[in-house]
Amino acid sequence: MAAGRGGDIVSEFLSQNPHLENWVESLKGYCETNKQWHARREFILRNMEIFPTIHPGTPSQSLDRLLSLSMVWANHVFLGCRYPQPVMDKVMEMAEGITVHDAPERKTRDEIMGKAKRPASSAMDGDLQVKKTKPNDSDSKAHVKSTGHPVKTGPSPGAPAQHQPFFNRLYKAVAWKLVAAGGFGPNLEHYDILRSCVESCKATLSSVFVPLKDIPDLPTARTQKEGQVCELRCHTVYMGTGYGRDESTARAMASKEALKVFQGQKVTVKMCRRRFQGRDVDDLVLLDEKPRGQVFPPALCYPFQEDQ
Template identity: 70%
Template sequence: MAEGRSGEDIVSEYLDQNPHLVEWVESLRGGHETNKQWHARREFFLRNMETFPTVQPGFPSPSLDRLLSLSICWANHIFLGCRYPQPVMDRIKEMAEGVVVNDAPVRKTRDEILGKGKRTAGGDDDSCAKRTKPGNPFKQGPPPQAPAKHQPFFNRLYKAVAWKLVSAGGFGPNLDHFEILRACTESSKESLSCVFVPLKDIPDLPAARSQKEGQVCELRCQTVYLGTGYGRDEAAARAMASKEALKAFQGRKVTVKICRRRFNGRDVEDLVLLDDQPRNPGFPPAISYPFQPEQQGDGPS
């Protein structure tokens, strides 16, 4: 692709010269992506197609899956602050050469928001430091139509996880729960978000438990809460969170709902993935909350 002009001009000219690609490329857009996010990721994807010569428009392939996964990782890093293992970060940085994102989001960690010295989101374990503005993070919450918007994706993810569990011999303690969930999510052209916080720094835990050492991991996908896990370190906490998340996929269906949760000592409305089984209405306290005023104003134009 040509250099020296805006990314939009380059992409437009390229697609004008290759009209057979337009419909196929648009089919790769995620349902949750804003115009700004998609236009940036589309440019990243198109700039790197020639380095994946086995990618054929309209035909699935491991090379296409790899390129899509890398484009999603790059977009998640730029717009959501996600971090991945260092080899992945080095690869997407190299691939993004020439892609300019104007007014990229300025991200702050949960520590900075709360003014505390604890650490969120480890930098080399597919984790993600949430972006938000200082001030009140409880405005509005998810819009009423959000569950219906996210439901089609989680219906597809449910089928992918169900088949994966069948091929693995069923749900059990010896599974690599995180790997199954990660692989199925990325095959559906999305990625997981992981947030880590020391157990002792979590608000709303009973006093006896709040003194214990260890880490807490919260898993989300498309801003929807999947599960929370506790462990002696980040890897153990992530494994337990993945195990809890996969439990929802053992029923006959999964449903995205708006539920009440505690976050930083206050009740908030959160998007939660549930199965079809009766359950205790209580949820672990949230350690991240993606429905900030900044994000709510960043919808498609």
């Protein structure tokens, strides 16, 4: 069965959408075990939104395609089948957030042979990698001397597009988590929900804390107050800021603000201007589709610059 609360999430979703329960159960294969079917059922339900032309109970090419992709994924997980790499990439992306307990572990002949040869070469490769990536002090000092200041970098023009696939997967994980929690609301454990969703997508949620009085870009009336400010990021993308009497409260409020972005139909990574240490900088920001003025809290950290 799908791992963790996967089965509970599916049950909760079907209880809220009873018209889907009989239909989806009719899709179970004759030879599928309950374990295989529960995992594939979650795959189907999670990805129905990708195929908006699917109507339960009505045959269609979209439904055939989704069922075929679900079988490809299930065959790979439970039977060790391999398919062309573009197909494998597609189904593994669609399966983000689904974990299967005690799935069979299989290795190809090339993997077995490669593993047997690896120890001797890996040490050599490791030494070479260290030498290649070790910073050259003389080059850095020469650059500082010639320019008068350390190297400053910003997010690359293509960074939003590079990060978008990950946040599309995170959007789906958050949507399912909120369904299991009964929807977005003030009484949720906002940080726990956001953190668990990020970790299910194989990433880490980072928190930065600064005393409220130490932030120069806040209005004077606020800088006199005691408390903490928390900024949340994932993959260098800014997600939300929160204020509180202590770090735990500030982080919870930042998580609540971040989860609000996931209430729309989609999320988008964009390059935006933010204040950082008294000046405007380019930053990557996670946004929903709602039109709004581009006014953000001052940045507590800026991951695209060396001389912070």
